[in-house]
Amino acid sequence: GNSVTQMEGPVTLSEEAFLTINCTYTATGYPSLFWYVQYPGEGLQLLLKATKADDKGSNKGFEATYRKETTSFHLEKGSVQVSDSAVYFCALTYNRNSGNTPLVFGKGTRLSVIA
Amino acid sequence: SAVISQKPSRDICQRGTSLTIQCQVDSQVTMMFWYRQQPGQSLTLIATANQGSEATYESGFVIDKFPISRPNLTFSTLTVSNMSPEDSSIYLCSALRGGSTDTQYFGPGTRLTVL
Numbered sequence: 119g120n121s122v123t124q125m126e127g128p129v130t131l132s133e134e135a136f137l138t139i140n141c142t143y144t145a146t147g148y149p150s151l152f153w154y155v156q157y158p159g160e161g162l163q164l165l166l167k168a169t170k171a172d173d174k175g176s177n178k179g180f181e182a183t184y185r186k187e188t189t190s191f192h193l194e195k196g197s198v199q200v201s202d203s204a205v206y207f208c209a210l211t212y213n214r215n216s217g218n219t220p221l222v223f224g225k226g227t228r229l230s231v232i233a
Numbered sequence: 234s235a236v237i238s239q240k241p242s243r244d245i246c247q248r249g250t251s252l253t254i255q256c257q258v259d260s261q262v263t264m265m266f267w268y269r270q271q272p273g274q275s276l277t278l279i280a281t282a283n284q285g286s287e288a289t290y291e292s293g294f295v296i297d298k299f300p301i302s303r304p305n306l307t308f309s310t311l312t313v314s315n316m317s318p319e320d321s322s323i324y325l326c327s328a329l330r331g332g333s334t335d336t337q338y339f340g341p342g343t344r345l346t347v348l
Contacts, residue, residue, distance in 0.1 A: 161323075161339050161342040207275065219264070220266060220281065
């Protein structure tokens, strides 16, 4: 079936440190891949996405590259800020025969950035 | 992107009662979904809200417990029926536009506590 595995947290970093959150997936066909972010007390916001192999999604200094050969979509940021503290979810969407396209989420990784 | 609002934003309910959550999108969308996020967990898809027909439920979720309506292309409701403390979660709706995009946008969520 379709599934997403992401590194477990929590991850604690100092401000300006480099961030990597690993995400791998299992899917039939060619899913689209997403990173969503959930700030404390808020709903989910789309951070970035990639829809085909070798695509790079980027937003707010975050990047992730769709690697089909390794079935991965790791999230990176060169210099984190305290305001990046949140829970990050890797997700994929796939087309079902019924035509709808639900999201399958990883378990989430909590990031805490300290000054 | 789509702007999605949910009401109520939070509620505290007694065991055995029911709560209806509303989801409003600022423009017409092809698909709407309802997810549940249990405390400290990832998101799980409850059902796809189909306009003009019965919702499509995922394994483990049934219409008697989570009746869903979608009377038009911009509005949906989810009812959590005969609640128990195990239903305490954040409930989120999302929307997907047709065409080339496969990006789901989420509402802010409804935080439900059942006593």
